[in-house]
Amino acid sequence: MLKMLEKNSLRGVSVVIPTINRAAVLVKTVRDMLNQQFDDYEILIVDQSDEINAEVLDLIKQIDQPRIRYFKANFKGLPQARNFGWRHAAKDVVLYIDDDIRTGTDLVRSHFESHIKTGADMVAGGIDEAGDKPSHLPTGSFNWWTATPIANFCATTASWCIHGKGCNFSVRRSALGTVGGLDEVLSIGAALYEESELALRLYKAGKRTWFEPSARLLHLAAPMGGCRVTKDWPRYMFGLAHNRSILIFRHLKPWHRPTALLRLLMLGLSYSRLDQSPRPLLATLRGLTAGRRAAAMSPLNAELDAIECTSC
Missing domain, CATH: 3.90.550.10 (Spore Coat Polysaccharide Biosynthesis Protein SpsA; Chain A)
Known part of the structure; x- marks a missing residue:
């Protein structure tokens, strides 16, 4: 009722x-x-x-x-x-x-x-x-x-x-x-x-x-x-990796995380190929680290x- x-x-x-x-x-x-x-x-x-x-x-x-x-x-x-x-x-x-x-x-x-x-x-x-x-x-x-x-x-x-x-x-x-x-x-x-x-x-x-x-x-x-980020692929991948890492470490079960992290790294690699430089992949790694810290916070x-x- x-x-x-x-x-x-x-x-x-x-x-x-x-x-x-x-x-x-x-x-x-x-x-x-x-x-x-x-x-x-x-x-x-x-x-x-x-x-x-x-x-x-x-x-x-x-x-x-x-x-x-x-x-x-x-x-x-x-x-x-x-x-x-x-x-x-x-x-x-x-x-x-x-x-x-x-x-x-x-x-x-x-x-x-x-x-x-x-x-x-x-x-x-x-x-x-x-x-x-x-x-x-x-x-x-x-x-x-x-x-x-x-x-x-x-x-x-x-x-x-x-x-x-x-x-x-x-x-x-x-x-x-x-x-x-x-x-x-x-x-x-x-x-x-x-x-x-x-x-x-x-x-x-x-x-x-x-x-x-x-x-x-x-x-x-x-x-x-x-709030679009276009063509600046390192900046785009830093934000994507940061925010997706919050999903991974705040909401996923431990057994889901390895494949989710692998998928994220593959995205960083694909954008490095697009950019023809390692910068998007390096930005992905930085974003992942920062996102993991943020996931532990309220x-x-x-x-x-x-x-x-x-x-x-």
């Missing part, structure tokens, strides 16, 4: 949009979110850009019932922005989307109703991206032998899973509080696996994740801005400062 009451007493959705230096695509994303066919939701934009987005401020002034809260962050980092968002959320479900998505009018409703219907603590939404094709692998699964999250979020069959993808997943705010939010140490490089590491901590804490394909969006994967969730703007 208590579980049923808890499922049916959720109050609304806080949509958190981390963004950095993507003014043009952000405005289109925000317009899509303002068109949602759902009443009880708010939009929190956590902007780490160099300049304030004047067009978003104009949107805020135009709407009759202020639904958008716009924060100009004094920090950098994707997990930092996600943590700031849920700590300032007023609703019970926190929906994370990227700043470069397009979606129909039912995204927020589909996430909320999936939490109600299934009792899930996390809901992974459906994602369409260029080049994606459904695979035979279970959606949102995790390969423990290689420490590799399996995506397949373009699939159309709902199911229980282990993790969601950063551009479209929602979590109960109470569950985020239970596990301490995202680990801000994972902001290194392209912030790879930051949402996977959160999902694995939820999984270990007995929380459940549901894949809901109807909670769907198109991820544009915009090339500008964001997840970082620091005090973060931002200015809430209405007419900044």
Whole structure:
């Protein structure tokens, strides 16, 4: 009875949009979110850009019932922005989307109703991206032998899973509080696996994740801005190795680690071939060492400062 009451007493959705230096695509994303066919939701934009987005401020002034809260962050980092968002959320479900998505009018409703219907603590939404094709692998699964999250979020069959993808997943705010939010140490490089590491901590804490394909969006994967690391392969491999090592040493059983570490070293070697130098492999080794140290520490969730703007 208590579980049923808890499922049916959720109050609304806080949509958190981390963004950095993507003014043009952000405005289109925000317009899509303002068109949602759902009443009880708010939009929190956590902007780490160099300049304030004047067009978003104009949107805020135009709407009759202020639904958008716009924060100009004094920090950098994707997990930092996600943590700031849920700590300032007023609703019970926190929906994370990227700043470069397009979606129909039912995204927020589909996430909320999936939490109600299934009792899930996390809901992974459906994602369409260029080049994606459904695979035979279970959606949102995790390969423990290689420490590799399996995506397949373009699939159309709902199911229980282990993790969601950063551009479209929602979590109960109470569950985020239970596990301490995202680990801000994972902001290194392209912030790879930051949402996977959160999902694995939820999984270990007995929380459940549901894949809901109807909670769907198109991820544009915009090339500008964001936290991408392109062509600087040593830097990319340091961040990848650091963050994957946290998965390996924090979440894998001892008998899974040898093959996962071998897979990581093979990745470093392949990027050294691409770079035609040993630097990516050496960066992989450095990242592995630093990540192993970080895995032994508690997840970082620091005090973060931002200015809430209405007419900044």
